[in-house]
Amino acid sequence: xxxxxxxRPVATIRHPDLSEKRLKRRYAAELRFKLYGILAxxxxxxxLALLLVSIVSKGYTAFWRxxxxxxxxxxxxxxxxxxxxxxxxxALIRSSLLTLLPEVESRGDRRALSELVSGDAAIELQRxxxxxxxxxxxxxxxxxxxxxxxxMLEKGYISRDAAEGDRQLSDRQIAWFDxxxxxxxxxxxxxxxxxxxxxxxEPELAGIWGAVVGxxxxxxxxxxxxxxxAVATAxxxxxFATRNRWTxxxxxxxxxxxxxxxxxxxxxxxxxxxxxxGLPRSAPLVGGMVLALIVLPTIIIATRAALKxxxxxxxxxxxxxxxxxxxxxxxxxxxxAMPGILTGTIIGMAHALGETAPLLMIxxxxxxxxxxxxxxxxxxxxxxxxxxxxxxxxxxxxxKTSAAIMVLLAFLVIMNxxxxxxxxxxxxxx
Amino acid sequence: MQTLxxxxxxxxxxxxxxxxxxxxxxxxxxxxPSRLHSLPSYHGLYVALWCGIxxxxxxxxxxxAEPHIxxxxxxxxxPAAQAELGDAQLGLLLNDIxxxxxGDATGAAADPAMIAAxxxxxxxxxxxxxxxxxxxxxxxxxxLAFGRRRIAxxxxxxxxxxxxxxxxxxxxxxxxxxxxxxxxxxxxxxxxRFFEQVPITEFLFGLQWSPQxxxxxxxxxxxxxxxxxxxxxxxxxxxVIAMLVAVPVGLLSAIYMAxxxxxxxxxxxKPVLEILAGIPTVVYGxxxxxxxxxxxxxxxASIGLDVASESAxxxxxxxxxxxxPFISSLSDDVMNAVPQTLRxxxxxxxxxxxxxxxxxxxxxxxxxIVGGVLLAISRAIGETMIVVMAAGLSANLTGNxxxxxxxxxxxxxxxxxxxxxxxxxxxxxxxALGLLLFxxxxxxxxxxxxVVRKYREKYD
Numbered sequence: 092x093x094x095x096x097x098x099r100p101v102a103t104i105r106h107p108d109l110s111e112k113r114l115k116r117r118y119a120a121e122l123r124f125k126l127y128g129i130l131a132x133x134x135x136x137x138x139l140a141l142l143l144v145s146i147v148s149k150g151y152t153a154f155w156r157x158x159x160x161x162x163x164x165x166x167x168x169x170x171x172x173x174x175x176x177x178x179x180x181x182a183l184i185r186s187s188l189l190t191l192l193p194e195v196e197s198r199g200d201r202r203a204l205s206e207l208v209s210g211d212a213a214i215e216l217q218r219x220x221x222x223x224x225x226x227x228x229x230x231x232x233x234x235x236x237x238x239x240x241x242x243m244l245e246k247g248y249i250s251r252d253a254a255e256g257d258r259q260l261s262d263r264q265i266a267w268f269d270x271x272x273x274x275x276x277x278x279x280x281x282x283x284x285x286x287x288x289x290x291x292x293e294p295e296l297a298g299i300w301g302a303v304v305g306x307x308x309x310x311x312x313x314x315x316x317x318x319x320x321a322v323a324t325a326x327x328x329x330x331f332a333t334r335n336r337w338t339x340x341x342x343x344x345x346x347x348x349x350x351x352x353x354x355x356x357x358x359x360x361x362x363x364x365x366x367x368x369g370l371p372r373s374a375p376l377v378g379g380m381v382l383a384l385i386v387l388p389t390i391i392i393a394t395r396a397a398l399k400x401x402x403x404x405x406x407x408x409x410x411x412x413x414x415x416x417x418x419x420x421x422x423x424x425x426x427x428a429m430p431g432i433l434t435g436t437i438i439g440m441a442h443a444l445g446e447t448a449p450l451l452m453i454x455x456x457x458x459x460x461x462x463x464x465x466x467x468x469x470x471x472x473x474x475x476x477x478x479x480x481x482x483x484x485x486x487x488x489x490x491k492t493s494a495a496i497m498v499l500l501a502f503l504v505i506m507n508x509x510x511x512x513x514x515x516x517x518x519x520x521x
Numbered sequence: 522m523q524t525l526x527x528x529x530x531x532x533x534x535x536x537x538x539x540x541x542x543x544x545x546x547x548x549x550x551x552x553x554p555s556r557l558h559s560l561p562s563y564h565g566l567y568v569a570l571w572c573g574i575x576x577x578x579x580x581x582x583x584x585x586a587e588p589h590i591x592x593x594x595x596x597x598x599x600p601a602a603q604a605e606l607g608d609a610q611l612g613l614l615l616n617d618i619x620x621x622x623x624g625d626a627t628g629a630a631a632d633p634a635m636i637a638a639x640x641x642x643x644x645x646x647x648x649x650x651x652x653x654x655x656x657x658x659x660x661x662x663x664x665l666a667f668g669r670r671r672i673a674x675x676x677x678x679x680x681x682x683x684x685x686x687x688x689x690x691x692x693x694x695x696x697x698x699x700x701x702x703x704x705x706x707x708x709x710x711x712x713x714r715f716f717e718q719v720p721i722t723e724f725l726f727g728l729q730w731s732p733q734x735x736x737x738x739x740x741x742x743x744x745x746x747x748x749x750x751x752x753x754x755x756x757x758x759x760x761v762i763a764m765l766v767a768v769p770v771g772l773l774s775a776i777y778m779a780x781x782x783x784x785x786x787x788x789x790x791k792p793v794l795e796i797l798a799g800i801p802t803v804v805y806g807x808x809x810x811x812x813x814x815x816x817x818x819x820x821x822a823s824i825g826l827d828v829a830s831e832s833a834x835x836x837x838x839x840x841x842x843x844x845x846p847f848i849s850s851l852s853d854d855v856m857n858a859v860p861q862t863l864r865x866x867x868x869x870x871x872x873x874x875x876x877x878x879x880x881x882x883x884x885x886x887x888x889x890i891v892g893g894v895l896l897a898i899s900r901a902i903g904e905t906m907i908v909v910m911a912a913g914l915s916a917n918l919t920g921n922x923x924x925x926x927x928x929x930x931x932x933x934x935x936x937x938x939x940x941x942x943x944x945x946x947x948x949x950x951x952x953a954l955g956l957l958l959f960x961x962x963x964x965x966x967x968x969x970x971x972v973v974r975k976y977r978e979k980y981d
Contacts, residue, residue: 352903
């Protein structure tokens with residue numbers, strides 16, 4: 092080696108360093124690089140796992156609730172059959188509790204005791220009696236929800252070791268709860284009200300059905316508007332439009348709309364749909380219109396891709412038997428592209444279902460107890476409900492929020508699964 | 522209800538039009554459709570379109586215009602004293618009148634003039650409703666008769682229908698343009714009203730943001746401060762944190778998935794990234810506020826750092842996680858577009874896989890990756906729910922990621938939710954912020970799309 096370099100003093104050729112040491116270093120770098128990749132994927136996967144675990148672990152308990160079964164004596168002295176609406180049902184429940192815990196005497200204690208049962212129990216009892224007045228005078232077995240604090244205690248979210256002032260329940264209340272538990276009248280049951288009722292200020296009564304229905308109407312409006320508009324636009328741009336300045340503008344415009352922040356669409360809805368057209372606030376109709384504008388680019392892009400994937404031979408065959416351009420597209424190309432279009436639409440709709448910010452702008456964030464009956468009623472939507480509950484500091488709502496997220500994710504999983512199935516089932520290789 | 526009746530009637534008429542047109546077409550040629558220029562169903566469609574479209578257009582225009590016209594009639598008939606009120610008060614008054622007319626009285630003792638106005642509005646509404654029914658139906662019938670009369674043996678019904686369908690499609694394609702115009706107009710008009718009250722220089726360069734206008738006129742600081750700089754820096758701080766998380770993780774996972782992963786790893790990793798992309802932002806916000814922020818706070822406390830419970834770090838980190846799949850799928854696309862010959866050349870020179878990727882593939886794909894990162898930045902700037910739930914409300918001018926900062930989107934949401942009045946500087950400032958957001962993201966998108974396109978042209 093040294094001789095060679097001496098013979099050629101102008102060392103223009105760089106000899107690669109082929110020593111073991113350098114090779115080792117290069118292989119080490121290779122390994123490191125690969126590890127970085129694994130690390131990156133592990134971070135992404137780990138975060139997903141952490142997210143799902145943290146939500147499920149916080150939320151799964153919301154699908155159960157703590158109930159108390161009482162023997163309520165429907166005292167005829169309290170219940171006037173002519174005036175059932177104004178009777179003091181609270182007192183009936185309280186006296187039934189007192190028969191179980193006779194040592195509770197002072198007024199304050201009695202109030203503290205009745206705080207163990209949900210405020211809704213009296214209304215529930217009233218409904219029962221009004222439905223069947225013949226019950227008056229009897230002693231009935233009545234199952235009611237406990238208050239959310241008791242529910243939290245039963246589920247282990249309230250620490251018994253905490254100082255009395257730091258927890259929602261006093262020492263006495265916990266002692267009573269334990270006594271009642273020993274009597275075997277406190278149990279857990281499936282929390283059907285969570286899935287079937289509307290929103291409430293009380294965590295033990297709050298349900299998501301109102302939000303689900305609101306989301307449903309919103310999605311229907313979105314689908315009815317976005318799907319025809321997007322498919323028509325895509326067909327026009329892909330099959331009919333000649334390339335000129337106008338279609339260029341439309342195309343650039345669609346690409347830009349796809350990247351406009353969703354909250355800006357909310358501002359558009361607020362200023363134009365509510366401000367200019369005077370449509371009702373908080374209505375799924377307006378929410379659906381805004382979301383339709385948001386998903387429009389997504390569906391257009393998916394539809395164009397699906398139309399492009401139909402091979403020219405299909406078109407040529409149709410032309411060959413004398414079809415017009417319109418007939419080629421609507422009788423042959425569009426049906427063949429439909430599975431791809433539907434897949435794109437479902438994915439766009441799943442995206443719209445999780446969209447929150449624009450709905451906040453148009454007022455779908457109100458506290459609404461009633462289940463909306465149509466797309467013009469004031470309503471909220473599932474993601475907005477999640478947002479509203481997440482703002483409430485009460486412990487009971489943390490559980491409810493997580494459970495609502497689980498429901499939302501379940502809907503998204505179903506929609507995506509349908510999209511994947513569609514793709515698998517109808518995908519054609521030409 | 523009435524709307525539904527009108528729509529149902531129109532639908533029935535349209536169907537009737539189709540069958541009438543078809544029958545007529547067949548009967549003009551004595552029951553031998555092959556003598557027609559177009560298939561009978563095209564004749565039917567032609568009549569149906571003439572029947573449905575003009576009537577529906579009339580219906581839509583009427584529905585939009587009706588409330589405005591009725592309002593102006595009612596206002597013009599109000600007593601002089603009330604008619605001279607300012608715009609805002611007039612709006613409130615009109616609202617009361619509308620409520621009265623709809624029957625859900627607010628319980629406030631309404632004065633006779635208002636009750637009279639409400640009565641007038643109600644009767645006007647009835648007249649308008651009946652007028653709409655008559656007008657829409659007569660338009661439909663007229664269209665039907667016109668279309669039906671044109672049917673003849675040689676009438677080119679197919680061509681006519683196809684022309685109408687083309688026009689409908691062009692109108693649909695125009696909606697996207699209208700959307701953009703709508704966005705620009707709504708943001709611009711409200712922003713101009715805002716800049717009449719607050720100078721634009723103060724908005725763009727002011728260092729203090731506190732939009733709270735006081736309840737009383739004489740209160741100190743009643744005007745509020747509208748300097749957007751703290752919001753811009755807050756947004757940028759969170760965006761930078763998000764990018765620091767998302768770019769390396771997203772890029773490296775894309776590289777690993779493309780060049781190293783076995784099919785089995787890919788079968789697991791790809792859905793993981795897709796799920797990350799599909800999770801709604803409100804869920805990420807909840808995760809940031811309830812899991813990441815407290816964890817960071819505790820971790821900070823254990824090493825003696827004071828981390829705010831609404832720190833920029835928590836919001837930014839979670840936003841970064843949200844953006845990982847975005848970066849990885851975009852960079853996957855652009856790296857796949859790098860021609861295989863470049864890789865083969867590099868391998869032939871003896872380069873290892875990682876050397877090929879670092880020194881050949883990534884530099885060749887760099888413009889595309891940069892474009893993707895720009896798109897991701899624009900997304901991070903416009904992201905709302907994560908920052909609303911996990912970042913702070915008070916606009917601090919700071920670069921410290923452990924402190925709470927506020928962003929443009931947080932302020933828009935805070936200013937507009939639950940607020941109905943449209944003329945205070947406070948609510949109008951939200952539109953100015955929206956305009957700022959729109960302009961920033963639009964510029965980023967245009968630049969990014971241009972970068973990506975330019976790069977693609979090189980290899981295609």
